[in-house]
Amino acid sequence: MLEIKNLHASVEGEDEQILKGVNLTINKGEIHAIMGPNGSGKSTLAKVVSGHPEYEVTEGEILFEGEDVTELDADERAHLGMFLAFQYPIEVPGITNRTLLRESYNTIARENDREELDPLEFDDYLKERLEVIDMKDEFLERSINTGFSGGEKKKNEVFQMAVLNPKLAFMDETDSGLDIDALKIVSDGINKIAGPENAIVLITHYQRLLNYITPDYVHVMMNGKIVKSAGKELALELEDQGYEQLEKEFSVNGEAQ
Amino acid sequence: MSETQALESMIGEEYKYGFSTDVEYEDFPTGLNEDIIRELSARKEEPEWMLEFRLKAFRAWQEMEEPDWFNATYEKPDFENIQYYSAPKNKPKLDSLDDVDPKIKETYDKLGIPLEEQKQLAGVAVDAVFDSVSVFTSFKEKLAEAGVIFCSISEAIQNHPELVKKYMGSVVPARDNFYAALNSAVFSDGSFCYVPKDTVCPMELSTYFRINNMNSGQFERTLIIAEDNSHVSYLEGCTAPMYDEHQLHAAVVELVAMDDAEIKYSTIQNWYSGDEEGKGGIYNFVTKRGACRGKNSKISWTQLETGSAVTLKYPSVILQGDNSIGEFYSVAVTNKKQQADTGTKMIHIGKNTKSTIISKGISAGRSNNSYRGEVKINKGADGARNYSVCDSMLIGQECGAHTFPYIESKNPTASVEHEASTSRVGEEQIFYLMQRGISEQDAISMIINGFVKEVLKELPLEFATEANALLDVKLEGSVG
Numbered sequence: 001m002l003e004i005k006n007l008h009a010s011v012e013g014e015d016e017q018i019l020k021g022v023n024l025t026i027n028k029g030e031i032h033a034i035m036g037p038n039g040s041g042k043s044t045l046a047k048v049v050s051g052h053p054e055y056e057v058t059e060g061e062i063l064f065e066g067e068d069v070t071e072l073d074a075d076e077r078a079h080l081g082m083f084l085a086f087q088y089p090i091e092v093p094g095i096t097n098r099t100l101l102r103e104s105y106n107t108i109a110r111e112n113d114r115e116e117l118d119p120l121e122f123d124d125y126l127k128e129r130l131e132v133i134d135m136k137d138e139f140l141e142r143s144i145n146t147g148f149s150g151g152e153k154k155k156n157e158v159f160q161m162a163v164l165n166p167k168l169a170f171m172d173e174t175d176s177g178l179d180i181d182a183l184k185i186v187s188d189g190i191n192k193i194a195g196p197e198n199a200i201v202l203i204t205h206y207q208r209l210l211n212y213i214t215p216d217y218v219h220v221m222m223n224g225k226i227v228k229s230a231g232k233e234l235a236l237e238l239e240d241q242g243y244e245q246l247e248k249e250f251s252v253n254g255e256a257q
Numbered sequence: 258m259s260e261t262q263a264l265e266s267m268i269g270e271e272y273k274y275g276f277s278t279d280v281e282y283e284d285f286p287t288g289l290n291e292d293i294i295r296e297l298s299a300r301k302e303e304p305e306w307m308l309e310f311r312l313k314a315f316r317a318w319q320e321m322e323e324p325d326w327f328n329a330t331y332e333k334p335d336f337e338n339i340q341y342y343s344a345p346k347n348k349p350k351l352d353s354l355d356d357v358d359p360k361i362k363e364t365y366d367k368l369g370i371p372l373e374e375q376k377q378l379a380g381v382a383v384d385a386v387f388d389s390v391s392v393f394t395s396f397k398e399k400l401a402e403a404g405v406i407f408c409s410i411s412e413a414i415q416n417h418p419e420l421v422k423k424y425m426g427s428v429v430p431a432r433d434n435f436y437a438a439l440n441s442a443v444f445s446d447g448s449f450c451y452v453p454k455d456t457v458c459p460m461e462l463s464t465y466f467r468i469n470n471m472n473s474g475q476f477e478r479t480l481i482i483a484e485d486n487s488h489v490s491y492l493e494g495c496t497a498p499m500y501d502e503h504q505l506h507a508a509v510v511e512l513v514a515m516d517d518a519e520i521k522y523s524t525i526q527n528w529y530s531g532d533e534e535g536k537g538g539i540y541n542f543v544t545k546r547g548a549c550r551g552k553n554s555k556i557s558w559t560q561l562e563t564g565s566a567v568t569l570k571y572p573s574v575i576l577q578g579d580n581s582i583g584e585f586y587s588v589a590v591t592n593k594k595q596q597a598d599t600g601t602k603m604i605h606i607g608k609n610t611k612s613t614i615i616s617k618g619i620s621a622g623r624s625n626n627s628y629r630g631e632v633k634i635n636k637g638a639d640g641a642r643n644y645s646v647c648d649s650m651l652i653g654q655e656c657g658a659h660t661f662p663y664i665e666s667k668n669p670t671a672s673v674e675h676e677a678s679t680s681r682v683g684e685e686q687i688f689y690l691m692q693r694g695i696s697e698q699d700a701i702s703m704i705i706n707g708f709v710k711e712v713l714k715e716l717p718l719e720f721a722t723e724a725n726a727l728l729d730v731k732l733e734g735s736v737g
């Protein structure tokens with residue numbers, strides 16, 4: 001489904017590379033977890049894959065279902081079925097969640113020659129999707145993320161994902177900021193959404209999340225590269241030992257590879 | 258193209274009303290002195306009392322200083338270089354559309370102004386002021402049936418002198434301020450509306466102002482009177498061609514609402530705003546004030562201000578009658594090097610008077626957008642209430658937004674509530690919406706519309722689409 005090859009990226013106009021040769025392959029039906037120290041490039045990877053205009057791909061390519069999407073705009077990638085749950089969801093005052101979702105849902109449907117939903121049909125659909133993560137319908141009428149608590153913002157990201165039903169979702173630290181109950185609810189929701197036809201990439205700092213959602217693969221990112229990939233046991237190892245051992249191995253401070 | 262650039266190019270859409278029309282004008286000397294005013298009054302065949310009004314205002318003006326307390330810098334107009342009267346040669350006294358100079362009519366067609374039948378069906382009565390002279394007023398008859406007088410102020414001076422004498426200058430006295438005094442001395446034309454007791458004006462009234470002649474100033478004068486238990490909604494639209502020189506527009510609008518009467522006054526202002534470097538464009542220095550004289554009366558100002566090089570404008574309401582209501586809903590958009598210092602004044606005098614102020618400023622380019630509002634509660638205004646919100650939105654890094662709220666309350670039972678916010682349309686917001694599948698242009702449009710919808714919904718329905726189209730032109734255009 002997604003194939004990232006030797007991806008190098010920097011902030012547009014800057015020389016310094018943030019991503020320094022990422023390779024990652026994700027097949028449908030899989031759940032991946034990406035861990036790694038602060039500043040190692042996890043969010044940047046998610047944003048570059050989603051087409052954030054602030055970054056420039058200087059080398060390598062991103063293939064989605066065989067198509068090179070490296071040069072596509074963010075909305076075009078969304079039409080293909082790519083989704084990003086933001087680490088810091090953005091507030092957009094004046095536009096309600098409902099308006100955004102209807103616009104998004106119907107735009108994506110239109111681009112894929114699927115049928116659009118009229119307001120009433122869409123309302124029914126929203127009600128049903130609210131249940132996936134047990135969200136109150138009053139959130140539909142509120143401006144996007146505006147004045148939401150940290151945890152509510154994260155839940156709202158998962159709700160949007162539940163509505164848009166993407167093929168591939170990057171979920172950037174969706175677990176951070178959730179209370180214990182919310183974490184459970186959100187994890188359950190993600191498990192419900194996950195299926196044989198889609199794929200999910202969880203970016204997280206905590207093994208805790210992986211108790212609820214079992215990843216097929218765990219990757220460790222350091223200094224702009226994926227330095228280690230293994231099964232779910234890797235998360236437990238890291239929880240135990242931290243990144244120190246890996247850091248030594250990969251000499252993150254120097255130029256040695 | 259980065260989002261910021263895209264935004265800036267959208268918001269910087271070329272001015273599409275910038276054509277000028279080749280019409281022959283009556284000759285009239287430039288300059289300002291008593292002889293000019295006498296000549297102007299004579300051309301308009303005005304009665305003696307009107308000339309006296311003008312001369313008194315002129316004398317007052319001569320003693321006044323041009324104000325400079327606002328947050329804008331510009332080259333002061335050269336009052337000697339302005340033509341104070343500018344009338345198309347082939348105009349006067351028209352009863353039907355067919356009598357309008359075809360060139361002028363073409364202009365209005367280009368502007369998409371609702372002179373033609375489709376809009377007549379929509380029930381809009383239009384008065385069009387081309388340069389200084391009112392070209393025609395449509396729908397006079399239907400209005401007359403209802404007892405509503407809607408005509409140019411020049412006609413009102415001739416045909417309804419007692420009303421003009423009684424009300425003109427009663428809300429904005431000639432000495433009120435520098436530009437009001439100037440207007441009182443040299444006003445050329447404008448609209449007059451009188452709605453008698455117990456009458457709901459059967460249609461939206463509307464005036465389109467256009468400055469065509471390069472050296473002419475436009476000094477229109479509008480007077481609207483709503484008698485007891487009457488209701489009227491009035492809309493003005495403004496455009497001008499593009500010239501390198503600044504042109505002065507100094508209007509005075511006076512509204513009077515008696516017991517239980519309601520006046521809704523809406524403005525869609527899109528005068529030419531000058532080029533990237535601030536060359537040319539209209540100076541829009543306007544005094545607008547309404548008096549809620551009667552109990553339970555209501556005056557509501559709604560404005561969508563997108564044009565002009567410099568705008569200084571504070572539509573105000575004097576809340577004299579008990580339980581009267583004043584409202585101010587404003588969207589002011591500045592771009593390039595435009596400067597706007599706009600807001601309102603609500604003066605609470607009567608008991609249980611209420612005012613609402615909703616101001617939305619959008620600044621882009623290198624423009625400067627200031628909100629200036631004053632809420633004044635007098636001693637006797639028991640139970641007066643005010644609610645103000647002023648929000649600013651910045652697009653890009655080089656523009657400015659400022660708010661200057663003044664609150665003065667002399668009555669302890671009054672309540673005044675003020676909220677303000679400033680936000681920036683960020684690349685992050687646009688990326689967020691695009692990540693959800695929405696195109697860049699729609700994303701920007703959604704953000705801007707979300708920001709202003711609270712105000713635009715106050716515009717008369719018939720004009721909502723025009724307002725949206727204008728915002729689209731100003732704020733969207735092509736994304737490249």
Ligand SMILES: Nc1ncnc2c1ncn2[C@@H]1O[C@H](COP(=O)(O)OP(=O)(O)OP(=O)(O)O)[C@@H](O)[C@H]1O
Nearest residue numbers: 011018036037038039040041042043044045054087
């Ligand atoms: N727009 C930007 N401008 C400047 N530096 C940036 C930008 N985006 C990312 N960086 C830098 O790139 C590096 C990687 O950042 P990124 O946000 O991808 O880290 P992360 O792995 O997600 O960290 P965390 O676990 O703290 O969320 C950091 O050093 C960050 O400061």
Ligand SMILES: [Mg+2]
Nearest residue numbers: 042043044087
């Ligand atoms: Mg991060």
